[in-house]
Every structure is written in C-alpha cells, then in structure tokens.
Amino acid sequence: MGTGRLYAAVAVGGFRRFATYRTATAAGVFTNTVFGLILAYVFIALWDTRPHLGGYDQAQALTYVWLGQALLMVVAVMGGGFEDELIERIRTGDIAIDLYRPADLQLWWLAQDAGRALFHLLGRGVIPLAFGAVFFDLALPASPLTWIAFLLAVVLGVVVSFALRFLVALSAFWLLDGAGTAQLAWITGIFCSGMLLPLNVFPGALGEVVRALPWSSLIQAPVDVLLGTADPVGTYAFQAAWAVGLLAAGRLVQSVATRRVVVQGG
Amino acid sequence: MDEKPGFERSVRGDGPGRADASWARQGAYARLREGVRAYGMIAAMWIRSTMAYRASFVMTTIGNFAGTALDFVAILLMFSQVDRLGGYSLPEVAFLYGVAGTAFGIADLALGSMDRLGRRVRDGTLDTLLVRPVPVLAQVAADRFALRRLGRITQGLLVLGYAIAVLDISWTPLRLLMIPLMLLSGGVIFSAVFVGGAAFQFVAQDASEVQNSFTYGGSTLLQYPPTVFAKDLLRGVTFVFPLAFVNWLPALYVLGRPYPLDLPTWVAFTPPLVAAGCCALAGVAWRAGLRSYRSTGS
Amino acid sequence: MAVGVHSEFSGVEGDFIELDGVEKVFDVRKKTGFLRSERRQVRAVDSLSFTVPRGEMVGYIGPNGAGKSTTIKMLTGILTPSGGRLRVAGIDPSRERTRLAQRIGVVFGQRTTLWWDLPLIDSYRLMHRMYRIPDGRYRENLDRCVELLQLADLLDVPVRQLSLGQRMRGDIAAALLHDPDVLYLDEPTIGLDVISKARVREFLRDLNAERGTTVLLTTHDLTDIEQLCRRVMVIDHGRLMYDGPLTGLHEVGESERTLVVDLERELPPIEVESARVVKVEGPRQWLAFPAASSAAPLVARIAAEYPLVDLSVREPDIETVIAKMYAQGGAEKAVS
Numbered sequence: 001m002g003t004g005r006l007y008a009a010v011a012v013g014g015f016r017r018f019a020t021y022r023t024a025t026a027a028g029v030f031t032n033t034v035f036g037l038i039l040a041y042v043f044i045a046l047w048d049t050r051p052h053l054g055g056y057d058q059a060q061a062l063t064y065v066w067l068g069q070a071l072l073m074v075v076a077v078m079g080g081g082f083e084d085e086l087i088e089r090i091r092t093g094d095i096a097i098d099l100y101r102p103a104d105l106q107l108w109w110l111a112q113d114a115g116r117a118l119f120h121l122l123g124r125g126v127i128p129l130a131f132g133a134v135f136f137d138l139a140l141p142a143s144p145l146t147w148i149a150f151l152l153a154v155v156l157g158v159v160v161s162f163a164l165r166f167l168v169a170l171s172a173f174w175l176l177d178g179a180g181t182a183q184l185a186w187i188t189g190i191f192c193s194g195m196l197l198p199l200n201v202f203p204g205a206l207g208e209v210v211r212a213l214p215w216s217s218l219i220q221a222p223v224d225v226l227l228g229t230a231d232p233v234g235t236y237a238f239q240a241a242w243a244v245g246l247l248a249a250g251r252l253v254q255s256v257a258t259r260r261v262v263v264q265g266g
Numbered sequence: 267m268d269e270k271p272g273f274e275r276s277v278r279g280d281g282p283g284r285a286d287a288s289w290a291r292q293g294a295y296a297r298l299r300e301g302v303r304a305y306g307m308i309a310a311m312w313i314r315s316t317m318a319y320r321a322s323f324v325m326t327t328i329g330n331f332a333g334t335a336l337d338f339v340a341i342l343l344m345f346s347q348v349d350r351l352g353g354y355s356l357p358e359v360a361f362l363y364g365v366a367g368t369a370f371g372i373a374d375l376a377l378g379s380m381d382r383l384g385r386r387v388r389d390g391t392l393d394t395l396l397v398r399p400v401p402v403l404a405q406v407a408a409d410r411f412a413l414r415r416l417g418r419i420t421q422g423l424l425v426l427g428y429a430i431a432v433l434d435i436s437w438t439p440l441r442l443l444m445i446p447l448m449l450l451s452g453g454v455i456f457s458a459v460f461v462g463g464a465a466f467q468f469v470a471q472d473a474s475e476v477q478n479s480f481t482y483g484g485s486t487l488l489q490y491p492p493t494v495f496a497k498d499l500l501r502g503v504t505f506v507f508p509l510a511f512v513n514w515l516p517a518l519y520v521l522g523r524p525y526p527l528d529l530p531t532w533v534a535f536t537p538p539l540v541a542a543g544c545c546a547l548a549g550v551a552w553r554a555g556l557r558s559y560r561s562t563g564s
Numbered sequence: 565m566a567v568g569v570h571s572e573f574s575g576v577e578g579d580f581i582e583l584d585g586v587e588k589v590f591d592v593r594k595k596t597g598f599l600r601s602e603r604r605q606v607r608a609v610d611s612l613s614f615t616v617p618r619g620e621m622v623g624y625i626g627p628n629g630a631g632k633s634t635t636i637k638m639l640t641g642i643l644t645p646s647g648g649r650l651r652v653a654g655i656d657p658s659r660e661r662t663r664l665a666q667r668i669g670v671v672f673g674q675r676t677t678l679w680w681d682l683p684l685i686d687s688y689r690l691m692h693r694m695y696r697i698p699d700g701r702y703r704e705n706l707d708r709c710v711e712l713l714q715l716a717d718l719l720d721v722p723v724r725q726l727s728l729g730q731r732m733r734g735d736i737a738a739a740l741l742h743d744p745d746v747l748y749l750d751e752p753t754i755g756l757d758v759i760s761k762a763r764v765r766e767f768l769r770d771l772n773a774e775r776g777t778t779v780l781l782t783t784h785d786l787t788d789i790e791q792l793c794r795r796v797m798v799i800d801h802g803r804l805m806y807d808g809p810l811t812g813l814h815e816v817g818e819s820e821r822t823l824v825v826d827l828e829r830e831l832p833p834i835e836v837e838s839a840r841v842v843k844v845e846g847p848r849q850w851l852a853f854p855a856a857s858s859a860a861p862l863v864a865r866i867a868a869e870y871p872l873v874d875l876s877v878r879e880p881d882i883e884t885v886i887a888k889m890y891a892q893g894g895a896e897k898a899v900s
Contacts, residue, residue, distance in 0.1 A: 027475035034479040037499070038487050042344075042351070045494040049348045179322060183329035187336060196340040203346040307693055315681040318722070394677045396642045399665035400694060560644045560658065562590060 006103060007111040014082075014115025018123070025123045028073065032128040036069040040136055054200035059139040060227050064198050066132030067223045070125035074117050074154065075161040075218040077193050078186045079168075082113045086169040087182070099258055106250055110162055117158040139227060146225075149232045153222035156239035160217040163246030164189075170250065173257040194220035214242040297401060304400035308408035316412060323414060330417030334371075337489060338363055338425055352493035357432040358521055359491060364426025365445075365513035366488035369452025370481070371419035376453070377460040379410035381474040381481075384467035387559065396560075403552055406464065433521070441520045444534075451537035452512035456481060458544035459509075461552050468555035484509045492518070492526050500527055511540040579615035580746065580778050581639065586612045586648035588634050588802075608634040610802040611648065618745070619776040621768070623789035623810070626799040627886060632782045635799065636748055639780070640670055653745055666695065669739030673751030676735055678723040684734050685719040688741060695742035702741060709737035712767050729760025736764065740771070746778040747771070753785055765791050786810075786879045800886055814855035819885040822878040823851040823859060828871035836865050847873070855880055 018025075043065050047058040056064065072078070086109060089095045098105055132138060141147065168185045175181060190196060192215035199211050199220045210216060217239040224230035316323050341363065345356045354362075383406055386392040395405045435441065463477025470476075484503075492500055492514050504510040504527060518525050519534035588609040593601045609631045616622055626632050637643040639652055641661030650657060655664045678687040692702045710716050713733040718726060726734060732752060739747060749768075753761045769792060771777050783789060789796050789810055796813055798806040806813055813819075823839065826848050833841040839853035839862055853862055859877050866872060 021472055023470050023472035024475065027470075027473040031475045031479040031483065034483040035486065038483065038490075038495075041495045041499070042490055045352045045490075046344055046348060049350065053347055180325035180329065183326060183333065187329065187333050190336055191339065196336060197343050201347060202343060304694065307690060311679055311682065311686065311690055314686065315679060318681045390672075391675055393637065393642050394670075394672060394675055396661065397640050397665055397668065397670045398694065399662050401662070557644075560642065561646075 003103075007107060010103075010108055010111040011115035011118075014112035015119045016115075018116050018119045028124050029127045032069040032072065032124060033131050036066050036128050036132055039065045039068075040132070054198050055229060056198065056200075056227070057139070059137050060229070061198070062132070062136045063138040063140060063227060064223050066129050066136070066138065067226065068195055068219055069132075070121075070129040071154065071157070071219050071222065072195065073120040073124040075157045075193070076113075076117075076120075076165065077161075077189045077195050077218055079165065079182055079189070081116055081162075081165060082109045083165040083169040083182065086166075087172040090169070090172040096261055099261060105254060106166060106247070109166065110159070113162045113165075114158065121154070141226060141228065146228065150222055150226040153225040153232070153235055153239065156236060156243060157218045157222050159243045160214050160239055160246060163243060163250055164214060166250045167246065167253060170253045170257055173260060189215055189218070192216065193218040194223070198223075214246060217242055301401040301404035304404040305408045308405060309411035312408065312411040313413055316414075326412075327414040327417050330414045331421050332417075334367065334418040334421045337367075337486060338421070341489065352491040354491040354493070354523075357429050358523075359489070360425050361429035361433060361521060362491060362513055362517055363489040364422055364424075364429050365448050365452065365517050366485050367422030368419055368426060368449050369422075369512050370456050370485035371415065371422050372449065372453030373456030373460055373481075374418055375412075375415040377407050377457050378412065378415055380406060380460045380464040381467070381477050382409060383464040384471035384474050387468060387471045392559070402556060403461070407461075435520060436522070444516050444520050448513055448516045448537060451516075451541040454541035455508065455512050455537070455544050456484070458541070458548035459484065461548040462544075465548070465551035465555035468559045480507070484512075488513050497526065504529075508540050508544065511537045580618040580620075580653060581614075581616040581780070582649070582651045583615070584613050584649040586635075586638065586650050587646045588631075588638060588643065589646045607802050609638070609645075609799075612799070612802070612804055613648075614797060614804060614807060616778060616780065618778055619772070620795060621772045621779040621793050622781065623793035623796040624780055624782045624799065625784075625786075625789065625796060626805075630800045631802040632799055633750065634802075636670075636750060636780070636782065640664070640668060640748060666742065667745050669742070669744035669747040671732075671735050671739045671747070671749045671752055673732075673749075673754050676723065676731055677738060678731065678734055680724050681722055683720045683722055684715065684726070687723065687734070687738055688719075691738055691741045697742050701743065705741045705743065706737075709740060712770060713737055714763065727760075729756045729763075732756060732760065732764060733767075736767065740777075743775075744777065746780065749779065749781045749783075751783055752781065753783065753788055761785075761787075768792055786885075790879075798886060805886070811856050813885060814880075819855040819880040819888055820852040821855045821859065821880055823853060823862060823866075824876045824878060825849045825851060825866060825870075825872065826874040828873055831870065834866060834870060836862060838862055838865075855885075 040062055043061045044058065047053055047056070047061045051057065053061070073080075086095075089098065098108075101108070133140060165185065168181050171181045192199075192210045192213050194210075194216060199207060199216055201207075202210055211220070221230070221235050221239055225232050225235055338360075341351075341356070341359055344351060345359075349355070351359060383392070386395075386406070386409075392402075392406075395402050398405065430445075459480050460477070463474075463480060466476065467473055487495075487503065488509060492510070500510070504515075510525075515525055515529070516534050516537055519531070525533075586609060587607065590606045590608055592604050592606045612631075612635065624632060624635070634643065638645050638650060639657060641657035641664050644658040652664060653667050655667070657664050678684065679690070688706060691697070692699075697705070710719065713736065715730075715733060715737060718730055718734065723731060723734065736749075736752065752764055752768075756764065765788065768779060768781075772779055772792075779792075781788065781793065794809060796806070796808070796810045797804060798813065822842070825834065828847065830847050831849075833844055834849055834851060836851075838857070839851040841849055842852045843850040851862075853859065863875065866875075
C-alpha cells in the first residue's frame with residue numbers, strides 16, 4: 001500500500017515549504033529571542049519576589065520561558081499553519097476538489113502540518129533555546145531519556161494543536177470569513193496554552209480550568225515533562241485523550257460540512 | 267503661477283514646454299501636505315472596503331481589543347501572586363502599560379501595515395504605487411488602513427485611565443502636560459520604527475518579523491518597569507534604540523520615581539526631540555531603501 | 565530644455581520617447597551552496613537606443629527575461645538606469661517620477677490597480693482626486709471610456725465580481741482618466757477571451773487615432789501587434805534585435821504560420837507548392853507556410869482539391885520567430 005508513502009511525501013512537502021523562507025526563519029528566530037529576553041527578565045523579577053511560584057524555582061521558570069519561545073511556532077499557538085490555506089480553499093470553493101481526492105482530508109493536512117512542525121522545531125526552536133541556555137541559568141535535564149520523553153509530548157502537542165486548528169478552519173464552511181474565528185482561536189490559544197504565564201501560576205479555579213483544557217497540551221505539558229514536574233505517562237494520557245476526542249470531532253464536522261458541499265453542488 | 271499637474275493641459279498634451287522644475291523641487295512642506303492628502307484619500311478607500319464586510323469588521327475590532335488586552339491580563343495574573351513587580355505596584359505598572367500601549371496603538375493605527383512592504387516588493391505590486399503622482403511613503407503607510415486598530419488604542423487608554431484614577435500622583439501643570447506629550451511623542455517614535463523597519467524590507471523582503479521584534483517587542487518591553495531589566499538592556503534602549511523615551515523616562519518623572527540609569531531630570535522632557543530625531547533617521551532610511559529598490563528592482 | 569521647446573512649437577511632431585545608450589546592470593546573487601552565494605553582474609538592458617514619435621503605437625516584444633519589463637520600468641521612472649540618457653515627454657523619468665506620473669498611464673497586465681472590494685466607480689473617483697483631474701475633464705473622459713469600453717453596467721459592481729476581461733477594461737479606463745500622453749500596456753490581452761480581446765484592441769486603436777496617445781505595448785500575442793502596431797521592436801538579452809514593421813520581422817525571422825486542416829478522412833499528406841506538411845494525425849494535418857504571405861490562396865487551393873471539414877490558422881509565437889532570427893543570423897542585419 002502506498003498511502004503511507006503518500007502522507008510521508010505530503011509531510012516532506014510541508015517541511016520544504018517553510019524551509020524555503022530562510023530570511024523569514026532567521027527573522028523569526030530573532031523575534032523569539034527578543035521576546036524570550038524580555039520575558040526572562042520579567043520572570044526573574046517575579047520569582048525573586050515569590051521564589052517558589054507555581055512550584056518552579058527560578059531556573060525552572062527561566063527554562064519555561066525559553067522552551068515557550070522554542071515551541072511557540074512548533075505547536076502554532078498563534079496559528080499560521082495549514083489552516084489559513086484550508087480556510088482560503090473553503091472560501092473559494094476549491095475545497096470541492098480536495099474532497100474528490102483519494103486521500104483523506106484530515107490526514108492530508110495533518111501530514112502537512114507535521115512536516116511544518118518538524119521544520120519549526122529545528123529552524124525556530126533550537127536557536128532561541130540555545131541562546132537562553134548560554135545567557136541564563138536553565139534547568140535542562142542531562143538524561144537523553146527525558147529529552148525523548150519531552151519530544152513525545154511535543155508530538156502529541158502538535159497533534160492536539162492540529163486538531164484544534166482543523167476545527168477552526170472548518171468553521172469557514174458556515175461563516176465564510178474565517179478571520180474572526182482564527183482571531184478568537186489565537187487569543188484563546190495564547191491565554192490557555194501557558195504562553196502568557198505558566199498555567200500553574202494562574203490563581204485558583206481559573207488555574208484548574210485552563211489546566212484541564214486541551215490547550216495545556218501545547219506548551220505546559222511538554223515543558224512539565226522536560227522539567228520533570230509532571231508524570232510523563234499521565235501527561236501523555238491527557239494529551240492523547242484530547243487528541244483523539246478533537247480529531248474525532250473534526251471528522252464529524254468534516255462529514256457534516258462535506259454533505260453541505262455536496263448538497264450545494266460545490 | 268503654481269503649476270498644478272494635470273490642470274489646463276490640452277488634450278494633445280503639449281506639456282514639455284511647460285516643464286518647469288518647481289513642482290519637482292517643491293519644498294518639504296508641500297511634499298508633506300501632498301503625502302497627508304494622499305494618505306487621507308487611500309485610508310478612506312480602505313475604510314469603505316472594510317465596511318463591505320461589516321460583521322467581520324465588528325468581530326475583528328473586538329478581537330483586536332481582546333488580543334491586545336492579553337498582555338495586560340498577563341500582568342494582572344502576575345499581580346494575583348505578587349504585590350510588587352520590580353518594586354512597582356499594579357497601578358504604576360498599569361500607568362507604564364497604558365502609555366506604551368496607547369503610543370504603540372497610535373503608530374499601529376497610522377502605519378500598522380507597513381510590514382507588508384516586503385510582500386509588495388516580492389509580488390511586484392509596489393511598482394503600481396511608484397507610477398502614481400503621490401509620495402510612495404504615503405501610499406504604503408495608508409495601505410490596508412484599518413479602523414479595527416482603534417481596539418488597541420481604546421484598550422491602552424482604558425488601562426491608562428484606570429492607573430491615573432487609582433494612583434496618588436501630586437499633579438503639577440508640568441506633569442499633566444507630560445501625558446499628551448508622552449502619548450504623541452511615543453506614537454511618533456514607534457511610527458519612525460515602523461518606517462525604518464519597512465525601509466529595511468526593501469533590502470530583506472522576508473524580514474517583517476525583525477520589524478515586529480522592535481515594534482511589538484518594544485511595546486511589550488515598555489509595559490514593565492525598567493527596574494526589571496538588566497542595565498545593559500536599559501542602556502541599549504536609552505542610548506542606541508531610544509524606546510525608553512516613549513514612556514519610561516517621562517512616565518517615571520510623572521510617577522516621581524528615579525530612572526535606573528543616572529540621568530539628569532531634564533531628560534524626561536526630551537521625548538519630542540528624540541521623536542523628531544527618529545523621524546529624520548527613519549526618513550533617511552526610507553529614502554535609502556527606496557533608492558536601493560529603484561536601482562535593483564527586486 | 566531644447567526638446568521641450570521644440571515639441572511645443574512643432575506640436576505633434578518630435579520624438580516623445582528617447583533612449584540613448586540606456587543600460588541597466590543588476591547585481592545578482594546566486595546561491596551556490598546552502599549558505600554561500602556568489603555575486604554577479606547581469607546586464608538586463610544593454611546600450612538600448614530608440615525613439616518613439618508622439619502618437620505612434622509600438623509593439624515591444626521579446627522572450628521572458630529579455631529586458632522588456634526593465635525597459636518599461638525605466639520609462640515609467642520605477643527603475644533608475646545605470647547609464648545612458650532617457651527622456652519621456654522631455655522629462656527624466658527617474659529624477660522626476662511623480663511629475664512624469666501625471667503624463668503617463670500604465671496598465672500592468674495581471675496586477676489590477678482597482679479596489680477589489682469596492683464598486684468600479686470608486687476607483688475612478690480616487691483617480692479623479694489623486695491626479696487632480698478637473699471635474700469637467702474627468703466627466704468627459706469617464707463618459708468616453710464608459711461608452712467605448714462598455715463599462716456602464718459595471719460601474720456599481722465590486723471589482724472582485726468582474727471577469728478578467730471586464731477588469732482589464734476597467735484598468736485601462738483607470739489609466740486614461742487623467743489624459744496621459746503615453747500609455748504603457750503590459751500584456752493587455754493576456755487571459756482574455758476572443759471578444760474581450762477584440763474590444764480592447766478596438767478601443768486602443770480608436771484612442772491612438774483620435775487622441776494621438778502614444779502607446780507602447782508589450783505582449784506575447786502577435787495578433788495584438790498585427791492589429792495595432794505599424795512598428796514593432798524586438799528585444800532580447802537586453803539588446804534591440806529588430807526595429808521595423810511586423811511583416812519585416814516575419815521576413816527576417818523567416819517565420820511560418822501554421823494551417824491546421826481537418827479533412828473528411830485520413831489521406832496522404834496534402835501536396836501544395838506554397839506550404840509543406842509538418843504533421844499528420846488521423847484526418848488532421850498541419851501545414852507550415854511563410855508568415856508574410858496570405859493564407860487565402862493556399863486555403864483556396866486545398867479546398868478545391870481536398871474534402872475539407874474545418875481549418876484554422878495558428879500564428880507563430882514570438883519565441884519561435886526570435887529563435888529563427890538567430891538561426892538565420894539575420895539579427896545583426898535587422899537593426900540598422
């Protein structure tokens with residue numbers, strides 16, 4: 001069966017597509033580093049005042065900052081992945097062509113997004129983290145096993161992020177202009193992923209809620225696995241549950257949307 | 267007679283004989299007036315364009331407001347755990363935040379789409395602007411003018427209003443005057459950064475993110491007290507890349523707090539001068555960028 | 565300035581566009597490795613000299629990357645020449661770009677300058693104010709364009725809803741509202757259907773005849789040139805390869821047109837002395853004949869001797885004509 005190879009090729013295409021923009025990548029790395037720098041100083045001030053805030057010591061908090069910058073693009077907290085193109089295809093009606101392809105729509109885009117995520121991990125992730133490690137005192141683990149465990153959590157985070165954005169994109173079937181939903185999605189994403197602040201710093205019930213939402217799979221979960229502040233197996237189970245649930249929801253919405261397209265005749 | 271191009275020419279267009287260079291060599295003031303006029307016309311067209319999608323406009327305006335408020339939400343979350351950040355109370359930080367946010371909002375509203383210049387260079391649509399009889403800078407600045415960006419200004423002003431209401435400032439006329447002065451000078455400084463960043467995109471078309479580091483990154487930096495940051499970083503944004511003049515220096519004067527770097531008090535009043543200097547530099551950069559584009563065409 | 569004074573007194577006469585030894589050199593960086601790149605100078609336009617008198621309609625053709633658009637960009641003031649002298653209406657385009665803008669109209673084939681989400685008329689109103697066109701003149705020009713380009717029903721339609729052909733007509737009107745003395749058209753008929761093409765061509769012909777607007781037109785469609793321009797210039801590798809009438813170009817290039825003949829049934833290759841069969845596919849045959857000669861006698865001969873179902877004539881494309889020009893070594897002779 002050649003389907004595996006098909007999706008591998010789509011993933012490679014997704015990787016290549018982003019790899020062509022070298023200046024943009026360099027500029028992006030610069031931006032991540034600048035924001036990392038600002039946040040790092042703010043976190044130092046914060047942890048100076050409350051040394052064990054959220055259960056982190058200062059080195060762990062700083063590690064959180066730089067991992068956050070490294071993962072920001074990988075798990076596409078602010079969007080900017082495949083969904084813009086999918087929304088555009090729905091808007092223009094080109095989606096009808098995709099639906100007649102032998103490939104599965106959701107898997108097709110997932111493969112492409114996986115390629116993109118891998119590129120962003122290498123192209124946008126490594127340098128900010130290295131910069132942080134050189135100029136700040138970070139709590140990075142020595143054991144390669146921890147790093148592998150971390151990468152697995154990142155993979156699951158990417159899948160959850162994909163499933164969320166797939167739903168966002170499909171909303172364009174009903175709203176025609178996906179801009180509003182996309183905007184809502186990135187605001188929610190930034191707030192609930194732990195990009196603003198570690199979710200365990202959020203006070204009281206608000207903290208409980210955001211930690212239970214799927215967005216906590218994007219940044220908070222992988223970081224906690226790397227820092228050793230969360231049990232990897234439990235974290236994986238949490239991420240996988242959300243991934244499966246959201247992917248299934250995506251399929252359901254997709255089939256409803258498809259029926260709509262077929263009824264309307266494209 | 268003031269030659270108005272396009273006026274009173276015959277259909278055959280026997281123009282060359284009337285080719286006096288006065289129009290081309292018009293003064294800086296006249297050019298500025300031309301630019302502002304063109305900016306107004308193009309911005310009006312964009313406003314009408316967005317009104318074609320009214321529902322989307324309402325939604326994105328709310329989104330703009332909510333999205334820009336996230337930064338302040340982060341600050342509120344921090345203050346749910348601590349009483350002071352870098353020695354500053356929440357209203358004091360809100361004051362810094364409000365000034366930086368509003369100043370940045372003004373620049374964002376006026377020139378927020380200038381980071382699209384690189385794309386225009388790449389897809390060749392910049393050329394369509396170069397054959398028009400109005401300044402290119404005005405056309406690029408007004409590109410995609412969007413009233414939804416009022417969301418950011420509104421949000422900044424609300425936070426500033428809260429800070430002023432809560433803070434116990436001993437107001438003097440000078441301190442009062444400082445508020446509009448900061449907002450305007452800050453807006454101009456950020457605008458200069460937008461123009462400078464766009465000029466850089468003539469050379470590196472994919473580098474709009476670099477511009478974002480200085481604009482969005484800069485405004486994020488200024489939302490926090492200067493005491494939080496390393497001295498070297500402060501020196502950098504004071505003497506090299508003068509973002510500190512947007513709010514830190516003047517706002518700390520209003521708050522009656524010392525600036526972490528040892529500077530005389532009168533420096534707090536220099537933002538308008540710094541803003542003018544930034545504009546001059548941005549203008550030079552823009553001209554150089556445009557000249558480079560016109561000699562390389564890519 | 566001498567040229568200006570001269571043309572003012574002599575009215576229509578005099579060269580309107582003048583190029584003397586114009587050059588454009590680009591620094592090109594070529595990637596030679598992952599991070600390494602090498603700098604190299606490319607002459608996009610190489611000592612280009614020609615003049616176009618007022619009121620002439622000239623076709624400016626050449627393969628992609630030949631230097632066509634570089635020339636147009638220098639003529640409109642977008643690009644600064646690296647060397648040589650260039651004047652349009654007595655103005656140095658690169659030095660007085662905004663002043664020149666009042667005198668020229670530019671239509672970029674595939675890049676519309678109209679406002680996508682707004683009714684067509686709104687774009688014209690913007691032109692009205694941006695170019696400070698006097699009210700009377702604006703109304704007069706607009707009415708004329710609306711009538712001749714058949715835009716009346718489209719004025720209130722948002723541009724995004726217009727077809728390609730309608731949009732092109734809309735763009736041409738937008739470029740003419742300020743009475744430009746010269747109109748640059750970059751591929752004005754690309755992607756248009758036959759009817760739209762015919763309408764655009766007819767309009768340009770009228771514009772040139774009635775208003776005396778100088779027109780410089782780049783195109784890939786030789787029919788545009790055939791129907792509009794008495795004069796054609798061919799540029800390749802940044803040099804002027806040919807400057808003269810289109811028929812002359814066909815002679816120099818020994819280019820051939822193709823007659824596609826559909827017969828009732830499969831037959832052996834058609835034998836006529838003025839053409840030769842280049843391809844046979846079932847009942848369809850392709851015959852090549854010299855582009856400079858008329859197809860009529862050839863068609864008559866074939867119709868008399870063979871069972872004809874349908875036929876069509878294909879124009880040679882520019883690339884072929886130019887390739888043949890090289891092959892014949894006629895290029896040097898062509899530029900006198």
